[in-house]
Amino acid sequence: MDILKSILVWLIGITFIIIFFPVTFLIWFIALPFDRNRTVVHSMLVFQSLLVSHIIPVWSLRIEGRDKAVKGTTYVIISNHQSILDILLINCLRYRFRWVSKIENSKLPLIGWYLKMADYLTVDRRNKKSKGKLIEEALDCLKRRNISIMLFPEGTRSADGQIGFFKRGAFQLAIQAEKPILPVIIDGSGGVLPKHSLVFGRFHKIVVRVLDPVPPERFGTKDWDALALKFQTMMTEELRKLREENTS
Numbered sequence: 001m002d003i004l005k006s007i008l009v010w011l012i013g014i015t016f017i018i019i020f021f022p023v024t025f026l027i028w029f030i031a032l033p034f035d036r037n038r039t040v041v042h043s044m045l046v047f048q049s050l051l052v053s054h055i056i057p058v059w060s061l062r063i064e065g066r067d068k069a070v071k072g073t074t075y076v077i078i079s080n081h082q083s084i085l086d087i088l089l090i091n092c093l094r095y096r097f098r099w100v101s102k103i104e105n106s107k108l109p110l111i112g113w114y115l116k117m118a119d120y121l122t123v124d125r126r127n128k129k130s131k132g133k134l135i136e137e138a139l140d141c142l143k144r145r146n147i148s149i150m151l152f153p154e155g156t157r158s159a160d161g162q163i164g165f166f167k168r169g170a171f172q173l174a175i176q177a178e179k180p181i182l183p184v185i186i187d188g189s190g191g192v193l194p195k196h197s198l199v200f201g202r203f204h205k206i207v208v209r210v211l212d213p214v215p216p217e218r219f220g221t222k223d224w225d226a227l228a229l230k231f232q233t234m235m236t237e238e239l240r241k242l243r244e245e246n247t248s
Contacts, residue, residue, distance in 0.1 A: 060203075066093055066094070069093075080158065082189045082195075097148035098119070099120040100122075131169075158195065159194075159195050166228040175227065
């Protein structure tokens, strides 16, 4: 039953991508001369994420605390990572930001083209030069263009639903750009579509909870690794609280 359900869900998802891609491409091409920050394409991807998240009947989505992000404020947005679905879920927050994605995704048909049209940032995690270029581009977005950056500090999906080790990149950006960090907790997506699986599990309730933003004056350290550990510890505790609330 799960396999048949999964085939149906993937067919719906792929159909949406195929239908919306030419529309997105046309809008991107028309807006190209005046949409320097690719706001239009990002808005299209947000719309598609909202649409897909509400028509696929294998999860329910609850978003909490969306208004904690102050309009007009530039953030380094971070989230735990349980499933490939998290990309769609974060888009449903309807914030304006640029994704940071591994370079392998940019080589995929359609998905890679979407990344390029939206001018999202990519990085080869095995290449030191690529990492340096990413930091430069991300700092330019944060400091000069006033565009938020979104990334998963774990760098990969969790296999067991628990929060893993946070890498320093997001926290280096926040410290150097002197921008607040906006933490987001996701729970339930790993039960719907686990890591290394294409088979959708049983129906799950997914919660996306935006936590209070943390301004630079409350970081308590200028050390990237120490700040990463601080947020890893805090978000692990917040995930535990969220799960307690949902089981009580």
